[in-house]
Amino acid sequence: MSAPPGPSPPRLTIDRSDPVHRRLDQLAPGLTATIGLHSRRFSPKLVRSRREIAHEGEPVSGIWMLRAGWAALVRHFADGRRQIEHVLLPGDPLPFEREASYPATIVALTPVTLIDLDGPWVPDAALLDAVLQRHTMATFHHLLDATARLGRQVAIERFAHLLLELRDRLRGVGLATDTQFRMPLTQEMLADTLGLTSVHVNRTLQMMRQQQLIELAGRVVTLLLPGELAHMADYPSPSTSRVAMR
Template identity: 40%
Template sequence: MLTTALRATPSATSSKSFVRRLEACGGVAAAEIAILEAALHAPETYRAGELLHPPRPGAPPFFMVSGWACLARLLDDGRRQVLAFLLPGDGVGFDLLTQSRESTSVLALTPVKVQRVRQSLLGEITGCPGVNRALAVASDQQQTRLIDQVVRLGRQTAYERCAHLLLELHGRLAEIGETQGDAFRLPVKQEVLADALGLSLVHVNRTLQQLRRDQLVEVHGGAAILKDRQALAATCEYRSGST
């Protein structure tokens, strides 16, 4: 089974996902990685649905070790807009978008493990040129994805939105070795995709079925297969460098 094979991928459970993410963003010396790891608290675990980042200024930044979370805006009537997905290896609180503020929350979508930075040692991290450069690249990528999200919600059709988001998720997971060819784990329900895409659950379901009929995407059992990435990218004007 595809989902079984994906669960067995060694990188999916590695505690070094943030190292792989930083390395994908630029050269980071081994000595700097050692300094970074020494500046982190022991891993903390959260259940799906729990808040990872309290909505208050000054909360310490952290790295996603495993699991999926999201940056979201919650409305008083219970509706939710997912602004960004947070994946294994991502740093949270290092850039303007993910810094804690009262208007947004970081919510675990699956069981999640994180490592927070010791506030007293934050200067040690920012004093490492390689880590600093990698975090700057990651911040730039996050801003690019935010622009992509605005375009998705504002101008793309449901078909284009689904295609673009799936390509983005695949590209980000591929950077840290959490894909198998064109396949990757998609451990979130369609309700979450609907909250990210500004669509109803019914509309997301119908769109994924249409993508399957067009032999572009297969989503089932907590996994996704991009059957023709080139055609999918052409459909939604996806630019692979934006991950």
């Protein structure tokens, strides 16, 4: 991984409330017990905000998972612009395949903590390969949603869809309720995710607040009318949506 080494943090354990534990339970029920996840002590890697974690084309080494903080798959352009193609949340694996290269550059949007699940203590490498396959399919669906957002939805619809997706994914790892979650994305990051200018982002957020669709208090987002937001964004209902890991 291309991130420069930071200070050596203390080794940590992963309990049942940890986002990594919750995500693994979604991706492969029973795996945490099989590999004895909570009996291990991991050496975390810390990466500062806005630092590169892995570069596009860099070979995968280890099964790194995001334990804390937010990161993103990004594409940079020669003139300095960038597109955030997919936001990575606590509990998400970084690689898509063990014997492959990273398909996009991964950047820390906030300070992040990473842990590597790979090691001789895993009884069968195929167990983690199955996790990565399911993670890859979930990410594929998110990328399809992002294509639809950018291609056919207006700004307020894009926002509504993204906020609902983030809520559902965070709720799956115990970091959101039905109506509230912390979102550390700046207006610049939102602009790069939604294909808008920062001015348009600010204007759209103000409109959503004025229409009493959402509340913003610091980094906390409250969805005041989640049903209206889902209708506006053509967001799937819980009975038809993919599982909460999205």
